[in-house]
Amino acid sequence: MYLINNFIKTNSLTMAIGKEFKEFAMRGNVVDLAVGVIIGAAFGKIVTSLVNDIIMPPIGMLTGGIDFKDLKYVLKPAVDKTPETAINYGLFINNIIDFIIVAFCIFLIVKGINSMKKEEVAAPAEDPAPTKEETLLTEIRDLLAKK
16 A cells, blocks of 8 residues: 555656646747757857868968868877877867857847847836825925915
């Protein structure tokens, strides 16, 4: 009997968590985030191609034909079938340029979105309600004016 009661409690708890997760997952923000991640991944490929195929060749030419992909510091050379161990700082430089381009593009997108938002016109502030003292003084003034 203990096992059955424990199973029922666990099952209802699992169902409650499942329902809560479903509500969380179906919110608009989660769907928007998923779309953003997918578009971001595709955008990342475009930026990587831009850096590797368009930006880096002229930079390599300006630096004397250096291909940044080939820049590395070899820690242990290749021996027979064992590959070399190297620090690929040229690839790191390419990734830094990728990041800067992506960050700049995101900055421009956010700036464009923010400029398209309508500035909300602030509603004129209503005069605050008179305090008890002001109301009392107004009544006293009116009474004195009648005399």
